[in-house]
Amino acid sequence: MAEKTLNFHKLSDCVINQLKKQNYMDSTLMVYRRIYNRIYSSMKKLGIETYTPEIGRQFLDSVNVCRSTFSAYTCAVRRLNDYIDDIPYRCHHGSQLEKVPEDFSNILNEYLNECSNTGNKSPTILAKKKTCVRFLNYIKQIGCNDICDLNAGKISQALLIYDNKDNYARIRQFLRYLYDSGLIKTDFSGIVPHYKRRSVLPTTYTPSEIKKVENAIDTATDTGKRDRAIILLATRMGLRSGDIAKLKWSEVDLNSGYIHLRQEKTGMPLSLQMPKAVMAAITTFLESAKSSGRCDEYVFHGMSAPYGRITTSIIRHATDRYFHKAGIDTSRKKHGPHTFRSSLASSMVNDGVSYETVRRILGHSDLNVIKHYAKVDIENLRLCALDPPRPKGIFADYLSGKKVVRHV
Numbered sequence: 001m002a003e004k005t006l007n008f009h010k011l012s013d014c015v016i017n018q019l020k021k022q023n024y025m026d027s028t029l030m031v032y033r034r035i036y037n038r039i040y041s042s043m044k045k046l047g048i049e050t051y052t053p054e055i056g057r058q059f060l061d062s063v064n065v066c067r068s069t070f071s072a073y074t075c076a077v078r079r080l081n082d083y084i085d086d087i088p089y090r091c092h093h094g095s096q097l098e099k100v101p102e103d104f105s106n107i108l109n110e111y112l113n114e115c116s117n118t119g120n121k122s123p124t125i126l127a128k129k130k131t132c133v134r135f136l137n138y139i140k141q142i143g144c145n146d147i148c149d150l151n152a153g154k155i156s157q158a159l160l161i162y163d164n165k166d167n168y169a170r171i172r173q174f175l176r177y178l179y180d181s182g183l184i185k186t187d188f189s190g191i192v193p194h195y196k197r198r199s200v201l202p203t204t205y206t207p208s209e210i211k212k213v214e215n216a217i218d219t220a221t222d223t224g225k226r227d228r229a230i231i232l233l234a235t236r237m238g239l240r241s242g243d244i245a246k247l248k249w250s251e252v253d254l255n256s257g258y259i260h261l262r263q264e265k266t267g268m269p270l271s272l273q274m275p276k277a278v279m280a281a282i283t284t285f286l287e288s289a290k291s292s293g294r295c296d297e298y299v300f301h302g303m304s305a306p307y308g309r310i311t312t313s314i315i316r317h318a319t320d321r322y323f324h325k326a327g328i329d330t331s332r333k334k335h336g337p338h339t340f341r342s343s344l345a346s347s348m349v350n351d352g353v354s355y356e357t358v359r360r361i362l363g364h365s366d367l368n369v370i371k372h373y374a375k376v377d378i379e380n381l382r383l384c385a386l387d388p389p390r391p392k393g394i395f396a397d398y399l400s401g402k403k404v405v406r407h408v
Contacts, residue, residue, distance in 0.1 A: 107178075222303065
């Protein structure tokens with residue numbers, strides 16, 4: 001099959017438009033654009049204007065990023081390759097979102113509306129929808145056409161087909177809703193196994209590494225002044241990138257030295273005192289923003305026309321750039337802005353700051369969330385370690401090699 005030969009910008013625009021037709025979210029399209037800009041920068045260095053699959057392979061071979069970022073790069077390159085080879089759109093991350101069986105469509109919509117009314121955010125509702133649609137398709141597949149006919153046997157059969165056990169909790173919630181709504185007479189949520197998710201340690205960097213990232217910012221430029229204020233809000237105060245992107249001047253009190261905001265993720269209010277370094281960085285940036293005429297209700301903006309409010313994508317891109325500029329080894333490690341938050345939490349815990357204080361600074365509403373960061377408190381965990389008893393009898397002989405234990 002003959003390959004299309006297109007200018008790279010035209011090629012990437014065609015792929016983006018293809019994804020728009022598949023109803024990809026704007027945030028996802030922004031990620032694709034950022035990746036394609038990096039590919040184009042790599043091509044410019046080589047003096048190449050026309051993209052080929054070989055260029056894509058060279059780009060993937062040259063990058064040094066964590067596994068999840070590399071997966072995104074690979075997917076973006078595959079979409080370019082598919083387009084120039086006239087391969088129709090295909091979902092690269094598992095199967096596409098299935099259609100809910102018509103018999104269960106109204107029930108699912110009512111459940112998702114209930115989730116929305118109880119405060120679930122859009123990403124959570126979308127995740128629940130995907131899980132329930134697949135579960136309902138399995139129910140339909142084994143011959144259940146009426147939700148009233150659900151029984152323990154059919155649910156167990158569906159669960160055996162359902163291979164992603166991480167979603168068992170969502171299925172349990174859905175079954176409990178069906179019972180509470182009177183759609184089924186028995187609460188079957190109890191028969192869904194409790195599957196413990198794989199525990200992942202948060203990615204953290206040492207205080208000296210964080211300091212190198214901060215020092216890698218060139219504050220002689222307007223962009224550098226902006227980026228230093230952004231990075232320090234993340235490294236010194238642990239603010240999420242979404243809260244930094246939407247930060248308004250009305251939420252920054254330079255007289256008292258406090259920031260008062262409502263967190264985007266939880267909707268909970270958060271008041272934090274700014275360290276001196278953060279105050280200085282924001283004050284310097286404010287002077288720069290006023291002199292350039294880019295000063296409205298939002299604190300941070302893009303540095304090129306149309307100078308709109310900054311996005312989390314720009315913050316991630318800047319963070320990645322400064323990690324590399326600082327010479328920090330990020331191989332097999334995440335290095336987005338959230339790593340500053342987890343690094344700050346780890347640093348405070350290791351310095352003896354109480355878990356409750358760390359929780360309040362990070363703005364968590366769940367009292368148990370901070371246990372996630374306690375996992376990296378290695379020195380205090382050592383104090384809790386118990387010496388194992390000395391082996392005796394057959395087990396001691398087995399460990400020493402004196403005896404062979406035969407398994408029947």
